[in-house]
Amino acid sequence: MAEPPTGGDLRLPGRLRAPQPGWTAQADVIVVGSGIAGLTTALRLRRRVDRVLLVTKTVLSEGSTEWAQGGIAAALDPADSPQDHLHDTLVAGVGLCDVDAVRALVTEGPARVGELVALGAEFDRGADGGIKLTREGGHHRDRIAHAGGDATGREISRALIAALRQVQDDPGIEVVEHALVVDLLLDASGRVCGVTLHVIGEGQRDGVGAARARAVVLATGGLGQVYGATTNPSVATGDGLAAALRAGAEVADVEFVQFHPTVLWLGAGSRGQQPLISEAVRGEGAFLVDRDGVRFMHGRHPLADLAPRDVVARAIVEQMRATGEDHVYLDARHLGAAFLEQRFPSIVGRCRELGLDPATTLLPVVPAQHYASGGVRTDLHGRTSVEGLYACGEVSCTGVHGANRLASNSLLEGLVFARRIADDVAARLGAGELPPVPPGRAGRPSGEAALLAASDRGLVQAAMTAGAGAVRTAESLERTRSALDELAERSLSPDVAEPDPQAWETTNLLHVGQVLAHLAGRREETRGGHVRDDFPGQDPAWRGNQRAVRGPDGRVTTTFHLVPEQDLT
Numbered sequence: 153m154a155e156p157p158t159g160g161d162l163r164l165p166g167r168l169r170a171p172q173p174g175w176t177a178q179a180d181v182i183v184v185g186s187g188i189a190g191l192t193t194a195l196r197l198r199r200r201v202d203r204v205l206l207v208t209k210t211v212l213s214e215g216s217t218e219w220a221q222g223g224i225a226a227a228l229d230p231a232d233s234p235q236d237h238l239h240d241t242l243v244a245g246v247g248l249c250d251v252d253a254v255r256a257l258v259t260e261g262p263a264r265v266g267e268l269v270a271l272g273a274e275f276d277r278g279a280d281g282g283i284k285l286t287r288e289g290g291h292h293r294d295r296i297a298h299a300g301g302d303a304t305g306r307e308i309s310r311a312l313i314a315a316l317r318q319v320q321d322d323p324g325i326e327v328v329e330h331a332l333v334v335d336l337l338l339d340a341s342g343r344v345c346g347v348t349l350h351v352i353g354e355g356q357r358d359g360v361g362a363a364r365a366r367a368v369v370l371a372t373g374g375l376g377q378v379y380g381a382t383t384n385p386s387v388a389t390g391d392g393l394a395a396a397l398r399a400g401a402e403v404a405d406v407e408f409v410q411f412h413p414t415v416l417w418l419g420a421g422s423r424g425q426q427p428l429i430s431e432a433v434r435g436e437g438a439f440l441v442d443r444d445g446v447r448f449m450h451g452r453h454p455l456a457d458l459a460p461r462d463v464v465a466r467a468i469v470e471q472m473r474a475t476g477e478d479h480v481y482l483d484a485r486h487l488g489a490a491f492l493e494q495r496f497p498s499i500v501g502r503c504r505e506l507g508l509d510p511a512t513t514l515l516p517v518v519p520a521q522h523y524a525s526g527g528v529r530t531d532l533h534g535r536t537s538v539e540g541l542y543a544c545g546e547v548s549c550t551g552v553h554g555a556n557r558l559a560s561n562s563l564l565e566g567l568v569f570a571r572r573i574a575d576d577v578a579a580r581l582g583a584g585e586l587p588p589v590p591p592g593r594a595g596r597p598s599g600e601a602a603l604l605a606a607s608d609r610g611l612v613q614a615a616m617t618a619g620a621g622a623v624r625t626a627e628s629l630e631r632t633r634s635a636l637d638e639l640a641e642r643s644l645s646p647d648v649a650e651p652d653p654q655a656w657e658t659t660n661l662l663h664v665g666q667v668l669a670h671l672a673g674r675r676e677e678t679r680g681g682h683v684r685d686d687f688p689g690q691d692p693a694w695r696g697n698q699r700a701v702r703g704p705d706g707r708v709t710t711t712f713h714l715v716p717e718q719d720l721t
C-alpha cells in the first residue's frame with residue numbers, strides 16, 4: 153500500500169499527568185467498566201479466580217448498554233441460521249470482518265442469549281410464549297430479540313446488575329463505583345500488571361491509587377463524546393482506547409465510526425447525547441422522507457429504508473445537501489398511536505416530552521455518531537497485543553464489525569467475547585501463567601502527557617465533527633489534524649490544566665481523535681463507516697485493516713493488513 157499523502161508523524165505520550173498513587177489494591181483480575189461486557193466478564197470470572205475487582209467510572213448502570221434500544225441479534229428462529237447471520241454480518245462489514253471472529257459471534261450467540269434469559273433478563277414474548285424477534289437494517293431475517301419494547305439495554309443491565317448484587321458480599325468479587333481508570337501499569341517486561349485509578353470515595357481509597365492484578369480487562373465502551381453530537385452517554389470518552397494506545401497496545405479499524413441515520417434533530421448546535429430513534433422503528437414500517445414528503449431510499453439500495461446504516465446515513469447527508477435542509481424526516485404516523493406506544497414506549501415518551509408525537513407528526517432526524525466499529529485489537533480470546541491486557545465490548549476490535557457494525561451485533565459481541573475472555577483468563581491463571589508482579593515492581597510508561605483543560609473539550613469535538621464526521625475529505629481531515637495538533641501544543645503551555653477527571657477525559661478525547669483522524673486521512677476510499685467525498689468509491693487495494701501502535705519513543709506506527717476476499721453476494 154502506497155504511503156498516504158497526509159504525512160506527518162503522530163506522537164502520543166505514554167501516560168497522563170497524574171499525582172503519584174497514594175494507595176494500592178491487589179486483585180487477580182481487574183475488570184474496567186460495568187456495561188454488558190464488563191458485568192458479564194466479572195460474573196463469569198467470579199469463583200473461577202480468587203479475586204476480581206470491578207471498577208466503573210460513575211455508577212454501575214451508566215454506559216451505552218443501559219441506552220440500547222433495538223435489541224440483541226441472534227439466530228433464534230428455526231427459519232434462521234448462524235450461517236445467515238454470518239453472511240449479513242460480513243456484508244455489513246464490507247469485506248473487512250474477521251470471518252473466524254464472526255463465526256464465533258453467530259454460533260455462540262444463541263446460547264449466550266439463552267444464558268442471559270436464565271440469569272433473569274426478560275425479553276418480549278409472543279402469544280406462543282416464544283421470544284419475539286424483529287428485523288433491523290442489514291438483516292435478512294427476523295433475529296432481533298428485544299425487551300420492554302425499546303428498552304432492551306435497560307433490561308439487560310438490570311438483570312446483570314441484579315445478578316451482581318446477589319453476590320456482592322462474596323469476598324471473591326469487589327465492586328468500586330466512581331473509580332476512573334487513568335492509565336495502565338506495566339512491569340519491566342512491558343506486561344500489563346494493573347491500573348492507576350482515581351476514586352471518589354470516602355476513607356482509604358480516595359484520590360489516585362494503583363491497583364495491581366495479573367490481568368486487566370478493559371470494557372470501557374465507546375468514544376462518542378469525541379464528536380459534538382452522539383447517541384452515547386457522557387461516560388463514553390474513549391478512556392480505555394486512549395489508555396491502551398498509550399501503553400503500546402495495537403488498535404485497529406479506528407477510522408470506522410458508525411453514524412446512526414435517525415437521531416432526533418433538536419436544532420442546530422445541539423451538543424452531547426442526543427435521543428436515538430431506533431432502527432427497529434423502520435423495521436416495523438416507518439420510512440424516511442425529505443421536506444417535500446418524497447421517499448428517497450427507494451432505488452438507492454435493495455433494502456431501501458432498511459439498508460445498512462452507512463448507506464442510509466450517507467443518503468440522508470446527500471439528500472440534505474440537495475434540499476439545503478439540515479435534517480430529513482421519519483414518517484411513522486401510519487403505524488398508529490396504539491402500536492407505537494406499545495412497541496416503542498421509551499421513544500414515544502421521549503419524543504412527546506420534546507413536543508413531537510410520532511403518531512401524528514413527522515420526526516426531524518439527522519445522522520449522529522453512534523458506534524465505534526474499531527478499537528483495541530484482540531484475538532479470538534480477547535487478548536490484546538500487550539501481555540496481560542484484554543479488551544471486551546465496544547472498546548475492542550475483535551474483527552466482528554469490519555468497516556461497519558451490523559445492527560444489534562454489539563450487545564451480542566459483549567456477551568460472547570466476555571465469556572471467551574473470562575474462560576481464557578481463568579485457564580491461564582490456573583495454569584500459572586501471568587504471574588503476579590512483586591510489590592514495587594510495577595511502573596508507569598514513560599513520557600507523561602500534559603493535560604488539556606476541560607474547557608477545551610468543545611474545541612476537540614468541533615474539530616472532529618467538522619472534519620472527521622459522517623462525510624470526510626483529505627482537506628477536512630487535514631484541518632482536523634492541525635486543530636488537534638494545536639490543542640496538543642497548547643496543553644504544553646505553562647498554565648496547563650491540573651489533573652482531574654475532566655482534564656483526563658478531555659485529553660483522552662484528544663488522543664482518540666488524533667489517531668482516528670490520522671487513520672481516516674490515510675484511507676483513500678469510501679467503505680462502511682468511513683465515507684470520503686474525494687474518494688467516493690471502494691478501492692480493492694484498501695480491502696484490509698489499518699492497525700496503529702505507539703512505540704517506546706512515542707511515535708505511532710501504522711500498518712496495513714489485507715483481508716482475504718469474501719463472498720458478499
Ligand SMILES: Cc1cc2nc3c(=O)[nH]c(=O)nc-3n(C[C@H](O)[C@H](O)[C@H](O)COP(=O)(O)OP(=O)(O)OC[C@H]3O[C@@H](n4cnc5c(N)ncnc54)[C@H](O)[C@@H]3O)c2cc1C
Binds near residue numbers: 209212217223224305
Ligand atoms: C442509544 C444507543 C442505542 C443502542 N442500541 C443498541 C441496540 O439496540 N443493540 C445493540 O447491540 N447495541 C446497541 N447500542 C450499542 C451498545 O449499546 C454498545 O455498543 C454496548 O452496550 C457497549 O457495551 P460495553 O459493555 O462495551 O460498554 P458500555 O455499556 O458503554 O459500558 C462501558 C463502561 O465502562 C465505564 N468506563 C468508561 N471509562 C472508564 C474509566 N476510565 N474508568 C472506569 N470505568 C470506565 C463506563 O462508566 C461504563 O460502565 C446502542 C448504543 C446507544 C448509545
